Amino acid sequence: MAATLLRTVVDDLIKDFKQIIDDKQLQKTQVAHWVIMLGNRLLSQHIGKRDSGAYLSIYPDVPITVAAANDAPNVVKGRKHIVLPTCIFDYNMDGGVEYISYYMDSDCVGCPPKFVNQTFTRTTPSDVQRLYFSKYEEPDPKNPYWYRAGQYIYLLGIECVNPKAVEIGIYSTLKPITDPTIDLDAPFNFPEELLIQLKRQVLDLGRFVLVIPEERTNDGVDSDQGKAIPANKLTSVNELSQDVTENK
Amino acid sequence: MDLSPHNFVSVNEILADVLKIVKDSSFKLNSKGWYTSQIQQALEELSFNTFFNDVNQSFDIPKNLRLEMPKGAFNLQQVYLFNGDECNIQSSVNVYTKRNFINSKSGNGYVARDKYYNDGDRFHTKRAVRDTSSAVNGLSGDLRGPDNLYYCGLQSGVIMFSPNCRNYQKAMLVYTGIMADIGETPVVPQFFRQAVKDFVLVPALETKMTETVGTNAYGHWAGLKRSYEAKKDQPYTGSWFTAEKRAKNLNSKERQDYKEYFTRLNY
Numbered sequence: 001m002a003a004t005l006l007r008t009v010v011d012d013l014i015k016d017f018k019q020i021i022d023d024k025q026l027q028k029t030q031v032a033h034w035v036i037m038l039g040n041r042l043l044s045q046h047i048g049k050r051d052s053g054a055y056l057s058i059y060p061d062v063p064i065t066v067a068a069a070n071d072a073p074n075v076v077k078g079r080k081h082i083v084l085p086t087c088i089f090d091y092n093m094d095g096g097v098e099y100i101s102y103y104m105d106s107d108c109v110g111c112p113p114k115f116v117n118q119t120f121t122r123t124t125p126s127d128v129q130r131l132y133f134s135k136y137e138e139p140d141p142k143n144p145y146w147y148r149a150g151q152y153i154y155l156l157g158i159e160c161v162n163p164k165a166v167e168i169g170i171y172s173t174l175k176p177i178t179d180p181t182i183d184l185d186a187p188f189n190f191p192e193e194l195l196i197q198l199k200r201q202v203l204d205l206g207r208f209v210l211v212i213p214e215e216r217t218n219d220g221v222d223s224d225q226g227k228a229i230p231a232n233k234l235t236s237v238n239e240l241s242q243d244v245t246e247n248k
Numbered sequence: 249m250d251l252s253p254h255n256f257v258s259v260n261e262i263l264a265d266v267l268k269i270v271k272d273s274s275f276k277l278n279s280k281g282w283y284t285s286q287i288q289q290a291l292e293e294l295s296f297n298t299f300f301n302d303v304n305q306s307f308d309i310p311k312n313l314r315l316e317m318p319k320g321a322f323n324l325q326q327v328y329l330f331n332g333d334e335c336n337i338q339s340s341v342n343v344y345t346k347r348n349f350i351n352s353k354s355g356n357g358y359v360a361r362d363k364y365y366n367d368g369d370r371f372h373t374k375r376a377v378r379d380t381s382s383a384v385n386g387l388s389g390d391l392r393g394p395d396n397l398y399y400c401g402l403q404s405g406v407i408m409f410s411p412n413c414r415n416y417q418k419a420m421l422v423y424t425g426i427m428a429d430i431g432e433t434p435v436v437p438q439f440f441r442q443a444v445k446d447f448v449l450v451p452a453l454e455t456k457m458t459e460t461v462g463t464n465a466y467g468h469w470a471g472l473k474r475s476y477e478a479k480k481d482q483p484y485t486g487s488w489f490t491a492e493k494r495a496k497n498l499n500s501k502e503r504q505d506y507k508e509y510f511t512r513l514n515y
Contacts, residue, residue: 093276095276098274099274119274119275121275121276121278121279121280122276123279131279131281134281134282134285135285135430135431136281136282136284136285136288136431137279137281137282137285138281143279143280143281145279
């Protein structure tokens with residue numbers, strides 16, 4: 001499936017910047033960082049608005065581990081947990097995790113797919129107490145729960161069984177520019193219909209960033225007399241999120 | 249309850265409908281255990297309201313003549329004593345309820361307002377029989393209650409048997425049972441399906457409302473909840489009323505037989 005490359009987006013933006021402000025030094029990494037930064041914002045809004053699997057990332061074999069010692073914060077000795085494979089969007093009620101499921105190895109014929117075998121339900125450490133008030137809700141291998149603490153997902157109810165791994169479906173953020181595996185020539189995992197919005201927002205951000213230093217130059221003069229007043233209107237963050245043509 | 253044991257609906261069948269309406273197919277709002285608990289509560293309520301689930305169970309006669317009603321039992325209907333076992337009942341008698349009957353913790357002796365031998369009681373007459381076996385030297389025997397009358401009292405879920413119940417090995421209790429007691433996996437009789445579904449939907453939608461308080465979605469869920477509440481509780485046509493009516497109309501054979509007995513008048 002052909003998709004726009006990250007390099008295409010970045011090069012396009014650099015070309016546009018050069019046409020407006022040709023005397024500035026613009027690093028490709030800097031523009032890529034802007035693209036990723038604003039791309040994450042648009043992508044999180046896009047996912048939040050739509051019931052779609054387009055940006056769901058499935059990791060079928062995330063190993064379950066048990067920490068041998070406490071390591072504050074968030075690592076608690078003796079509790080089964082997994083480490084999130086990537087950064088995820090921090091939606092309400094840990095909505096960045098679409099599902100977590102586990103299965104025990106078995107040669108079951110005609111059974112549902114393995115990933116629907118035992119699905120974990122989300123909870124929080126403070127809510128767990130209530131679960132034990134009800135026989136139906138208390139965590140057990142057939143009714144397992146998870147809660148999140150930072151990059152760790154703790155698993156409840158599987159203390160007496162020993163699955164080696166879980167399957168997890170998450171909504172990942174775009175890889176940061178510091179990620180060693182980032183590839184400018186890889187398809188840019190971003191909604192095509194929002195590329196115009198992204199370009200617009202990066203151009204606005206770039207213009208803002210490139211204009212500011214001129215206004216703030218320290219030339220040793222203690223008076224603002226004779227200084228040029230910026231003629232360009234800087235758009236607000238709220239206006240940026242709207243695709244309004246008169247937003248100038 | 250005359251319903252084929254094959255006509256029951258599983259928890260998953262109910263959930264398949266409920267989860268779609270509350271948009272919680274991924275159990276993000278409530279766990280499957282929570283929904284199962286609501287289904288159990290629905291059956292519990294239907295059991296209490298309709299008495300549709302008749303159950304019988306046999307027990308050894310306890311040494312102290314005090315038998316606790318089994319878990320999940322209410323509305324004691326019959327008590328029988330029998331010898332043998334469930335596969336081979338050799339002899340049996342009916343056990344009558346005796347008002348105000350409380351036996352001792354060991355089963356030896358009891359108190360009651362009327363003890364048959366009511367010496368000096370101006371309201372309860374002496375109705376005891378002579379125990380001829382205890383007659384000595386031509387003197388008449390002791391006074392006591394009739395041997396062939398077996399009785400029991402019931403207090404705080406404990407059935408207390410009269411001393412002569414020791415003549416039998418086992419007691420059979422017939423009672424109304426809660427369809428699925430707490431902790432058991434509920435199975436729903438097919439004719440209760442709609443009622444159980446609506447019963448579960450109401451609290452499920454309430455949790456949705458709690459979750460969306462202060463948002464635009466609140467009104468949607470509140471409206472939906474009102475709609476299902478009305479669907480459930482509508483007089484005469486609501487799913488809950490229909491379920492109760494169905495439970496009471498069941499057992500056609502029993503009803504027809506009774507009708508025949510009552511109308512033939514020995515002719």
